Amino acid sequence: MMALLAGLLTLRFLPALPGPWLLAGLGLLALGALCSRLSRPLGLYALGLCWACSSAQWALDDRLSEERDGRTFWLEGRVVGLPEHQQGVVRFILEDVQSRHTGLPGRLRLAWYGGPGVRAGERWRLAARLKRPHGMVNPQSFDYQAWLLARRIGATGTIKAGRLLDEPPSVVGFRDRLRTRLLQVDAAGRAGALAALVVGDGSGLSMADWRVLQDTGTVHLMVISGQHVSLLAGWLYASVALLARWGLWPGRWPWWHGACALALAGALGYGWLAGFEVPVRRACAMVAAVLLWRLAFRHLGVWLPLALAMLLVLLVEPLASLQAGFWLSFASVALLVLAFAGRAGRWRWWQVLWRAQWIMALGLLPMSLALGLPISFSGPLANMLAVPWVGLVVPLALLGSLLLALPWLGEAMLWLAGWALALLMEVLAFLASWQDAWLAPALSFWALCCVALGCLLPVLPNGVPGRILGIPLLLPLFFAGPEPPEAAQAEIWMFDVGQGLAVLVRTRQHALLYDAGARHADFDLGERVVFPSLRRLGVRRLDTLLLSHADNDHAGGAAAIARSMPVAEVIAGEPRRMAAALRAGACESGRRWRWDGVDFSLWQWERASSGNQASCVLLVEAAGERILLTGDIDSATERAWLASSMAGPLDWLLLPHHGSRSSSSMALLATTSPSAVLVSRGLHNAFGHPHPSVLARVRQVGAHVHDSAEQGAVRIRLGRFEPAWVARSQRRFWR
Known part of the structure; x- marks a missing residue:
């Protein structure tokens, strides 16, 4: 069982899936190894890995092809699950997709802006603009592509028009x-x-x-999770046990058989009511395994139901290992088993509850750190x-x-x-x-291992020696983290924030954030992407928050950043349009300062007549290597900058206005002659950024393009004169 589990879990850590020939060879190896008793564990491991890789490849093959990316199709399908209705937008999953265009994925996640009240089980004919699964990739952000693949969603899209074909069946629509x-x-x-x-x-x-x-x-308590299913099963089991204790249960029926049957039926019924989402399926498998163990297999030990439940979940859906909830749920049960199994004596209920909570908090800490989850x-x-x-x-x-x-x-x-x-x-x-x-902040592998051991030791039984050593082993959690840049060098991060901009400039002892991403209704990129990435990189405070201008895609997330961490100074190209709580000062053209041997210079066009033209431009120079952050300036502002004392050759250039046609003039590119340019934009954005004519001019001057939509976050070590590192270079088989 453990060998088969190890093979299934290996999928989560693969940078790429094996090709069909290698997969076939792995299957033959598994069959051959199973014939011998000595090599049987190896065969079971290979069998589990082969099944997991095959299942993942089927899901990848069912994704929208690149040539169909961004196109609109007429299709039919049935709504599954509960559609989400939020602020005039309806989001739902469409299955059993049919279209005259062959090769479309069989499962889609669609959004309908201003759409009608879509209900579960309905069948619709829709015109939808489909997109390949894509998500932002940053030092710390939610992995949307892994989330989609784990649910076997082959494309996302927006609906342009639609017509209801069939009403939902009564049972489905309940x-x-x-x-x-x-x-x-x-x-x-x-x-x-x-x-x-x-x-x-x-x-x-x-x-x-x-x-x-x-x-x-307490997120796990408010939406149906394994805990709710287990609670209901426990209530039903306890009710039958109380009836038997009070003499109200029929004597000819073993009460524990009835208790197990009622608990399993309740768990399955609650799971159906919750739509049998992945967390609920995990819980139902766990409840079934525990009840089966209670009926006939208690002599095999308490770890059997945990391993059996994990095996059942992964055999049915190997992609479950891509979800953080899978690891947290099984780890929490394992911790409770480790903490309470074999304990002598009886504890009061409040002692059990308190011990369970601090053990869970401490024991799950290393896994939360590894998964990048908040604590x-x-x-x-x-x-x-x-x-x-x-x-x-x-x-x-x-x-x-x-x-x-x-x-x-x-x-x-x-x-x-x-x-x-x-x-x-x-x-x-x-x-x-x-x-x-x-x-x-991000910890090295050895620091994480040290913290994990420090968390595990206090959880062990009281008789285990050396439990007190867990306390000093936790010290790396507070003192370890990413190394700051060396003196006279700067670390530049252009975060992947979609159609917007957020750039971190970090020196040895200082940090500046240039723009903060956008805010769309309740989704704030400053809170969801920029701030977590800053913390992951070890930034605890900002010396300067520099907002090029007041447009939402540049300054929308600024308020969330200012709430989340200390900010010493806020500078804005349009201070009057900023929120009063930010207390933004004006961009002083010509202002210069030095941090840790790195030079900073501000510039703003005094004759600006629009918000884009009023963008505050920042020049950073470290050991002779220069980068220019340009906000949304246009070609007229570029000509004014070229006439200033700041103009000159550059090593790195942030393309103005996300590479729009009205910016990035040939005069700017020819004069600065950058080795590489940066483009911060959203994939399939409505503005067509970057414009093909701009890319043609960039190619003409021989500059390399780093595009956040295609490469994720980009890191530059200014002062080292070395190529940039891009986040998507970290290979994952799902992206």
Whole structure:
């Protein structure tokens, strides 16, 4: 079992999938090794790896081809899962896709701006502009491509027009109708949270709610996860055990058989209500394995159900290992088994709960660091309160949902559950106000191993010697991190923020952020991408936040950055258009300063008549190597800059205005003669950036192009005169 598991899990760490001939050879090796008892573990490992790679290759083959990327197609399909309705946008997954154009993926994730009320199970004919799976790649950001592949989504897209073909079957549409009914209930303002707990739809929770849940480490409690399924199964099992203890269970039926059957039926029913998403499938497999172990295999040890559940999950869906939730869920169960198995004596319930929380917080710390997840310092206390709280709310909410046919009773129970959730969110918001979730800087492999050992030792049983040594082993967590640049050198990061701009300039002891990305409704790139990347790189404070001008794609994320970390000074090309909370000062043309042997110079056109023309331009020079950050200046502003004392040859040039046709004139490129140019833009952006004529001029001067849409984040070590490093050079088989 362990050899087969190791083969299935190896998929997660492969930079590329083996070719068909190598895969066939691996399969033959597995079959041959299985014939001998001594080589059987090797055969099982190869068999698991072969199955995982084959499954992943099928998913990759079902993605939209490059020649169809960005094109619009008429297609038909059925809506699966619960569509998300947020701020006038409907997002849903379409399966069983059919079209006269062959080769389209069978599973799509689509967005319909201003679209109608799409429901689960409906069949639609749609005109959709499809795009290949693509996501931003930064020092720290959500891996959207891995998320899509794990769900076997072959393309994303936006809908241009559509027509309903078939209504949903009554059984398929039940979840959607129940969600609609729950959202209409007066639940103390927490109808969205009830829908999250009952049917697994988290779209009713605001960004403020998600922020509170993240800061308190309680995200896993508010949308159906393994914990909810396990709680319900535990409640049902305990109810039968109590009936048997009170003499109310039929004596001719073994009560534990009935308890296991009822618990499994409840878990499967709750899983169906939640749409059998991947976390729920994991939980159902775990519950089934534990119940099977309880019935007949307890003599084989407590680790058997954990290994069996993991094996079942990976055999059914090998791509589950791409999700952070897979590793966290099984690791948390393993930690609890390690902490409580074989303990002598009885503990009070509150001792068990508190010990479980601090063990989970400490034991999962290394995995959270490796996965780049935020760490909540208030998590143990918050979970100690929230776990039993939600454990009581879930059966109340489910019972209220079942009794909605009796409005006065069902709605009263749901109101009580909603009131309890509202009170819980108030308590969690109070705890979150103490300390935001902490993002640790990137640690080396050896530092991470040291921290992992330091976290594991205190979790071991009391009789194990050397547990106190875990405390000094945690020190790298606070003192280790990425090495800053050497004196007279600068590290430049152009982050991948889509159609926007955010550039970090870091010297030995100082940091400057040039622009902060965009903010789109509740999605703030400053909060979601730029700030996590800064923390991952070890930046704890900004000496200067320089906003070239006030357009959203450059300054939209600035407020989130200023809230999240100390900022000593804010400079803006258009200070009057900035939020008052930023207290931005004006860009002083001609201002110069030096940090750690690196020279900085500002320039702004005094005759600017628009926001783009008023962009504050920054020149950075380290050991004779120069880079110019240009904001959104146009060709007229470029001519004015060429007449200034700052003009001259460059090594690196950020193409003005994302490479628009109105910028990057031949005069600018010929005079500066850069070795390489940087383009920060979104893939398939509506403006056509960078314009083909601009790229032609760049090729004419012989400059190399670094494009964030194609290469992800770009790192330059200014002062070393060496090529740039791009984030997509880190190979992953899914991108």
